[in-house]
Amino acid sequence: MTLEDIEKRIAAFKKERSPRRSRKRREHNETFPVFRGREAAPEADYTPIMPRREKKNNDDSPRWLRRTLLIGTSIGLIVIALGALFIFTYLSEPRGVSVDIYAPKDVTRGTPFEVSVNVTNNANMPLQNGSITLNLPDGLVALHASDPSIVSEKLGGVKNGSLTKRTYTLVPVGSVGASKRITVVFAYEVGAGSRFETDANQDVTVHDAAIRITAKTPNQVLAGSTFSFNLSYANVSDSDIQNASLEVDYPNGFKFDSASVEPSSFTNYWSLGTLAAHSTSTITITGRFSGASQSGISIPVKVSTTIDGKGYTIADDTVQITPSPSPLGLTILINGQEGYVARIGDTLQYAVRYQNLSGIALSDLTIRVMLTGELLNFSSLHTNGVYSPSSQTITWSSANMPALALVGPGGSGEVTITIGLKNQFNLQRLNDKNYYVRSNVQASSPSVPYYLSSSKTSAEVITDTKVSGAISVAARAYYRDALSQIANAGNLPPKVGQPTQFTIHWLLSDYANDTNTIKVSAPLPAGVRWTGVVKSNGDTSPQYDASSNSVVWSISKMTANRGVLTGPLEAVFQIEAMPDASEAGSYETILEKTQVTATDSFTGATLTSSADPLTTALPLDDTVSPAQGIVVQ
Numbered sequence: 170m171t172l173e174d175i176e177k178r179i180a181a182f183k184k185e186r187s188p189r190r191s192r193k194r195r196e197h198n199e200t201f202p203v204f205r206g207r208e209a210a211p212e213a214d215y216t217p218i219m220p221r222r223e224k225k226n227n228d229d230s231p232r233w234l235r236r237t238l239l240i241g242t243s244i245g246l247i248v249i250a251l252g253a254l255f256i257f258t259y260l261s262e263p264r265g266v267s268v269d270i271y272a273p274k275d276v277t278r279g280t281p282f283e284v285s286v287n288v289t290n291n292a293n294m295p296l297q298n299g300s301i302t303l304n305l306p307d308g309l310v311a312l313h314a315s316d317p318s319i320v321s322e323k324l325g326g327v328k329n330g331s332l333t334k335r336t337y338t339l340v341p342v343g344s345v346g347a348s349k350r351i352t353v354v355f356a357y358e359v360g361a362g363s364r365f366e367t368d369a370n371q372d373v374t375v376h377d378a379a380i381r382i383t384a385k386t387p388n389q390v391l392a393g394s395t396f397s398f399n400l401s402y403a404n405v406s407d408s409d410i411q412n413a414s415l416e417v418d419y420p421n422g423f424k425f426d427s428a429s430v431e432p433s434s435f436t437n438y439w440s441l442g443t444l445a446a447h448s449t450s451t452i453t454i455t456g457r458f459s460g461a462s463q464s465g466i467s468i469p470v471k472v473s474t475t476i477d478g479k480g481y482t483i484a485d486d487t488v489q490i491t492p493s494p495s496p497l498g499l500t501i502l503i504n505g506q507e508g509y510v511a512r513i514g515d516t517l518q519y520a521v522r523y524q525n526l527s528g529i530a531l532s533d534l535t536i537r538v539m540l541t542g543e544l545l546n547f548s549s550l551h552t553n554g555v556y557s558p559s560s561q562t563i564t565w566s567s568a569n570m571p572a573l574a575l576v577g578p579g580g581s582g583e584v585t586i587t588i589g590l591k592n593q594f595n596l597q598r599l600n601d602k603n604y605y606v607r608s609n610v611q612a613s614s615p616s617v618p619y620y621l622s623s624s625k626t627s628a629e630v631i632t633d634t635k636v637s638g639a640i641s642v643a644a645r646a647y648y649r650d651a652l653s654q655i656a657n658a659g660n661l662p663p664k665v666g667q668p669t670q671f672t673i674h675w676l677l678s679d680y681a682n683d684t685n686t687i688k689v690s691a692p693l694p695a696g697v698r699w700t701g702v703v704k705s706n707g708d709t710s711p712q713y714d715a716s717s718n719s720v721v722w723s724i725s726k727m728t729a730n731r732g733v734l735t736g737p738l739e740a741v742f743q744i745e746a747m748p749d750a751s752e753a754g755s756y757e758t759i760l761e762k763t764q765v766t767a768t769d770s771f772t773g774a775t776l777t778s779s780a781d782p783l784t785t786a787l788p789l790d791d792t793v794s795p796a797q798g799i800v801v802q
Contacts, residue, residue: 308343678732
């Protein structure tokens with residue numbers, strides 16, 4: 170058997186053992202013939218077999234492309250992981266960075282105390298651009314700071330594993346009993362410049378004041394009598410108080426006479442300098458109250474300190490004094506009234522009544538009345554007292570009034586003064602207003618009741634008599650009125666039964682005081698009608714009131730001396746007049762009497778004035794002769 174025969178048998182055996190595989194290969198070869206150096210059999214020699222439909226693969230891309238995508242995806246995931254690690258490491262807030270604040274829980278008003286701030290960096294990295302900010306509430310101020318309510322300090326770089334300490338000095342200036350919260354903020358940067366903050370708080374309570382103020386007042390204080398009271402101020406703290414000052418706010422009616430320590434300025438301010446720890450000082454103030462008020466009187470007192478050029482109150486109190494009824498009663502009546510409101514040119518009649526209420530006889534009683542006011546006309550003064558021109562004081566004593574030599578218990582009497590006011594105001598400036606006349610009445614006797622600790626029995630009453638201002642109105646009529654830029658039509662002279670137009674001007678002025686609720690009005694005569702043409706240099710203009718057939722101008726307020734030192738308040742309106750036959754040969758009335766009412770803002774008095782009716786005579790219209798105003802047929 171030859172070698173070729175053996176190969177053919179082996180091939181036949183494989184064909185019998187793998188029919189499916191052989192068929193598949195055959196089908197493949199029939200579909201895609203392979204030429205192995207031999208010529209293929211002609212198509213006519215075999216019958217083509219249709220290939221089996223293979224399962225379609227969705228990924229038709231080449232194997233190299235799939236491999237490239239796989240490698241790219243893997244690299245991207247690695248980059249993302251590294252980026253996340255970077256963000257977590259460098260952009261998240263580091264652990265181990267903290268700020269702590271230490272301050273006493275109880276502090277004393279006016280006494281400095283220290284606040285400690287510790288910054289700890291236990292993170293595994295350094296910090297950049299670190300800064301500390303101390304935020305202070307009202308009532309706490311920082312020493313030596315550009316802004317006493319906030320302290321800011323730059324630390325720069327903060328090494329890892331380091332502890333940074335800072336100390337700040339604060340002064341409580343708020344009220345005692347208040348709780349204050351101090352907040353510290355530590356800001357810093359890490360990595361690529363991300364900025365973070367951490368903070369801490371500490372509450373402190375102002376439990377006491379470094380300075381205590383006490384006052385000692387007399388048991389009996391009489392209105393009009395001189396008395397003294399003591400102000401003691403003590404530094405009860407363990408620290409000196411620098412740049413201290415004392416200020417007393419005197420109420421109305423208190424007249425300062427003297428003090429045991431000369432005031433540094435005015436009569437109520439003392440510069441105390443440094444108040445040593447546990448030191449005490451006293452100032453005695455002497456003065457008197459005017460008036461007969463029985464209500465309590467409050468005198469506020471405060472001690473302040475200056476911190477970096479700014480003053481802060483560190484202690485305050487109020488001296489309470491209740492005047493006792495004076496055993497010498499005084500009453501002033503002006504023209505029979507207690508609250509009389511005067512007018513320019515008035516005559517004032519003063520009646521000063523005195524009465525002994527002490528229960529003992531008062532000897533050598535003296536009464537003095539001082540009159541002040543630039544509107545007083547002293548040339549018209551009439552009194553039975555002794556007048557001193559230099560002090561403008563009238564005095565009564567036993568020398569010129571024997572009844573004052575001894576005034577028994579319950580005894581009383583009266584002295585009188587008559588004086589006139591000037592006939593006009595002297596108005597030179599815009600603030601020349603709110604005039605009044607003051608009468609200061611003082612009565613005293615060397616006799617003192619046993620229950621008073623005083624060198625004399627005295628009383629004082631001050632009365633201010635307000636003077637009302639004035640208001641005036643002027644009414645004018647024109648036919649030719651170029652300045653108002655209102656053209657009037659009609660005949661001149663006026664003709665019976667034919668209309669002629671005129672412009673009416675109202676000019677308002679007030680004197681010495683502001684005025685309010687002003688009303689100007691005038692009725693229209695028969696045959697005269699309102700045309701509706703109106704102008705004004707004020708906020709409002711005249712209006713026609715059909716119910717009263719009147720022209721009415723309402724103004725809310727006017728400032729003092731309008732029309733005196735400045736131009737008047739002016740309004741212009743047009744009317745149309747048609748005379749009837751009864752008015753032929755005479756002047757026609759074109760506006761009835763003008764009246765104005767107003768309220769004086771200073772005195773509350775009602776002010777009035779008026780202007781005469783207007784006719785076709787037109788005396789202020791220089792373009793019209795008197796004859797041209799007479800009505801013709």
